[in-house]
Amino acid sequence: MEIKNFNKYKIKWNIESETVIKPGLETIQSALKKLDNPQDKHKVIHVAGTNGKGSTIAFLTALAKEHGLSFASFTSPSIVDVHDQIQINSVNVTEKQMDEAFLHMHDRGIGGMLTDFELLTVTAFVVFEAMELDIVFIEAGMGGRLDSTNVMKHSVAVIPSISIDHTNFLGDTIEKISWHKAGILKNNSQLVIGSLSVSAKTIVYKEVEDKKATVLEYNNDFHMKNNEYSYKEYSFSNLKPQMIGKHQQSNMALAITALIESGFELDESSVQTAATNARLPGRMEKINEHFYMDGAHNQASIDALVETVQEKFPNRKIHIILGVLMDKDYIYILRKLEEIASTFEFVNFQNKRALNANILYKHCMNSAKIVTLDASMIDLEKKSKNGITIVTGSFYFIAEFREKTGF
Template identity: 45%
Template sequence: MIPMFEEYQNTYKIESANEIKPGLEAIQVAMEKLGNPQLAVPTIHVAGTNGKGSTIRMIERIAQEHGLTTATFMSPCIENVHDQIRLNGQSITPERMNRAFEEAKEAGLSGLLTEFELLTVIAFIAIRQAKPDLAMIESGMGGRFDSTNVVEPIVSVIPSIALEHTNFLGDTLEKIAWHKAGIIKKNGYAVIGEMPETAQKVIEEEAHMQQATIKINGKDFKVLDDTWSNEVICMSGLHPSLKGEHQKGNMALAIQAFIEVAKVLHIELVEDRVQQAVATTNLEGRFEQLASHVWLDGAHNPASARSLRKTIQQVLKGEKVTMVVGILKDKDVEAVLRELEQVSDDFIFVAVEREQDRLMQPEELMKLSHAKHKQIASSVLQAVQEKQKEGSVVVTGSLYLLAQWRSILQQVLE
């Protein structure tokens, strides 16, 4: 359930199915009814396991620094449905959301779509109404059969491939890469990050089949220290504000993607604007500092937990670190814990009242944890306040859960 989305549905009497139905048939029908709003604005489409949000936010800031108006559609929400659709860097207003729902109601979409498909439709309507210069669309799950895959993007971006949603996408990197590669279009342009060779091969084969141009981080472009370069351009003085060495890879993708956008939109790329953009990019829940010694990060799968572990080793080197953790049942919980236990021996697992059927209970997490010191807290606030005075506290786990916890902590912590 997407916070506040149901209120709009009730107001406009638009019903949706609360389930996942991979496939494009239903949303293609909806798009036709609406006159294909997804084709109204130049678009970048991003799919992958990790790094999607960071890459989109950096592209967004680069575009804005070059004078472009922007729109983004990302998942999941941080606080409520409004922050999933951003116009010029600001969450969509209730007034604009109402206008989008009015158009959806007039098109007679009630009962035709799943909840996420309907949200995707609303995003495309709102973006068309706003008429930005550039839109960035994040795939919800997978790519090939995700409801966002009705766009015809200038650039398709795939930052990373790792095991995720194996019940829907398959249990091997090759199967997952096949789903992600589905966002590459005929005669299109694709930018991909460094990833396992088996996954890269699948994506390269898809690009070849689609006769698409593909650019690979580390091969066709790269970042070394503070310098980005490809075969014709070199830019230095790049210092991403987002923490962690992995963010340099996301920055590399964002710059390469925007270079293609600049060509298509006939914009001159300006080095100091790129420098300013990457230095001022922010993204909620990506090693986000909420207060003194309190950090929030969505390490919801082994790959993102590995990135968090490396970031802690880099940013909080030598400090005592307490991990406050909550994870959904469908994640590879043990692999996530093994990564985080390399930087902390002090874990707190938080009891959660809502959506207990989706969450792994703290007692189960305690049994799986190898940490020397581990306990259960009745609330995330209690856990943070108890440990904040002892050293750094990193609140982490499933993005779904972090959205709730972030709101609670922001109201109290300074």
């Protein structure tokens, strides 16, 4: 999968990498060793899970900012291009910082060793190493145990949710997927988890036992009730996240707990401001009163989107603009969206894994449906005058949609 605007650095500094996905850590660990292990310089909060990773990191960065901490984050996929995946104090990495990192990697001879995502992960750690930071937030790319981000000696681990996704790499059961997610836990460390199913918790708790770690569970060890967070001696009231959806209460609580477990003192006023200010592009993101974007691309995230729409927009006409990847369960996605949609517009987008919009059209049971060959042809103003328009599906589709429509 091509990472937008990443190739120009590879070409400029003559560092080759493969575009394939190769789960496993031996190669990236060898590359990091050549670079004197930059991943171990800072405190790290490592977030894995099926859904909620991005939202949890959005809360983490907002909390860090309001408490005056210096922080950095590595997330995926990109919203615009590679530069927004590596951020320092919520500011995109600059071309100068990328060049300096690539020069260092070139001099240490890591060309040809890595896949694209492994190289990007190493780049992030090299960029961060050059800075004095209080905390670094890392989002797992896929799975956890064998994901290229899982290379730190120490971290506080966070798992917001576990459901079925990426079955071709992670397995087709909750147990198999949970094994991958739980693998981010380090020996004698802390794990903070959201509300997981019994089958997922069984696997996660075994990992905790094996690694002599401690686990903190939402609605068991820490709580959110009536906009109030409580954990040990901490109590923060009047927390009102602006990110839409009930699940954001849980994601916010996970972020607060993870920062406390990382050794930071939090105060109520700063936590309140952070809750209000936390934003995340492409997650039920409000563009205007009639237009939202949400990267719902698997069963759990589609369920959350449908629940949110039913709660927030009862009796409103809902226009769905959809583009998905072919390896997703698009039949499930269609059946769920049919519960809320008045009309469908299926769109082709430029990605090797993109599902042809005509296939979505064929399998959709709603009669009010059309196919559009390119996002630039969509008349959003016309749609927005009559109901709520939601652009959803793959984050790659949403990124292209933004680029072609200017949103």
